[in-house]
Every structure is written in C-alpha cells, then in structure tokens.
Amino acid sequence: MKMEIQPVDPEFVRVWSRVKSAPAAGASAPESPPNQPGAEWGEFLTGKIRCELQRGRDYRLLGLAAPARGSAERAKKLAAAWFFCSGERFSLHPQGKPGRYPNLGEAIRQLYQGEGRSEEDYRRAAQLCREAELQQVFTACAQLCQATRQALWETVERTWR
Numbered sequence: 001m002k003m004e005i006q007p008v009d010p011e012f013v014r015v016w017s018r019v020k021s022a023p024a025a026g027a028s029a030p031e032s033p034p035n036q037p038g039a040e041w042g043e044f045l046t047g048k049i050r051c052e053l054q055r056g057r058d059y060r061l062l063g064l065a066a067p068a069r070g071s072a073e074r075a076k077k078l079a080a081a082w083f084f085c086s087g088e089r090f091s092l093h094p095q096g097k098p099g100r101y102p103n104l105g106e107a108i109r110q111l112y113q114g115e116g117r118s119e120e121d122y123r124r125a126a127q128l129c130r131e132a133e134l135q136q137v138f139t140a141c142a143q144l145c146q147a148t149r150q151a152l153w154e155t156v157e158r159t160w161r
Contacts, residue, residue, distance in 0.1 A: 041085060042085060044125060045078050045081055046090065048141075049078045049082065051114075052074045052075035052118075053075050054096055055071045055111060055115075056068050056075060058098055059071055064108075067111070067155075070148035073144055074141045074145070075092055078141065081133070081134055085134075108152055108155065112149055112153070115148050115149045116149060118141075119145035119146055122138045123139075125138040
C-alpha cells in the first residue's frame with residue numbers, strides 16, 4: 001500500500017520532492033558523511049528557521065508576547081538541529097520585511113492558519129525522519145505550534161468578551 005502525503009509548506013514541498021526522487025533502498029545512493037546526521041533535512045531546517053523568525057517578528061510587532069516566545073523557541077530548537085547537521089551557526093535575526101496585514105483580526109487569522117500548516121509539516125517530518133534527535137526536535141516544534149495556536153485562540157476569545 002502506497003501512502004501519499006500532500007505537504008502544504010513550500011519549504012517542506014522542496015525537501016519532500018527530493019526525498020521522493022531519491023534512489024530506492026539498495027541503490028547506490030550517496031550517503032551523508034558520518035559526522036553529519038540528517039544532512040538531507042538541511043533545506044527543510046533552514047526554511048523553517050526563516051519561517052519561525054518571520055512569524056516571531058510579526059508576533060512581536062502585533063504585541064502578541066506568548067506566540068512570539070513560542071516561535072522564538074522553535075527557531076532556537078531548529079537552529080540547534082541545523083548546527084548539529086551542518087556544523088554551521090544559523091543567524092537568528094529575521095532577514096525579511098515584517099508581514100503586512102490589513103488589520104489585527106486578519107493578522108491573527110493568517111498567523112493561526114500558518115501555525116496549523118507548520119504543525120502538520122513538523123508532524124510529517126517527524127514521521128519521515130530516521131534520526132531520533134531530529135524526530136524529537138520536529139515533535140517538540142509541532143507541540144509548540146499547537147500551544148501557539150491555543151494562545152492565539154485565547155487572545156481572540158479575550159478580545160471578544
């Protein structure tokens with residue numbers, strides 16, 4: 001039975017297409033150097049770090065402290081995983097421009113949906129990854145996304161009372 005997964009995050013799609021096109025087991029596939037476990041997850045990790053930094057910046061600009069902390073924590077976990085996979089430090093300073101939203105309600109709605117998509121991506125990555133350390137990082141990030149979504153939900157409930 002073949003399982004078909006439909007990724008939603010652009011960074012995940014890029015990595016997923018590489019995983020799907022990789023040679024089958026038993027074929028002569030180039031192996032990661034022994035000192036770089038999880039090297040095939042490099043693009044996914046760097047894309048997700050950038051995404052978390054951007055979302056954290058948006059949360060801070062909107063004055064949403066709890067979601068900003070969750071996003072910063074995910075970025076730190078992913079940056080640590082990136083370091084152990086690549087040996088390089090990832091700068092945890094947002095590089096792009098902050099998101100533009102027509103109003104606070106739309107910003108919260110879009111960020112809430114983005115947290116849901118990221119949670120799905122992290123859960124899929126945890127299922128697909130063979131390295132236990134990366135599985136733990138991806139699972140922790142998925143749980144943090146879930147907590148951040150809950151914080152956003154509570155923010156909306158408080159403002160409508």
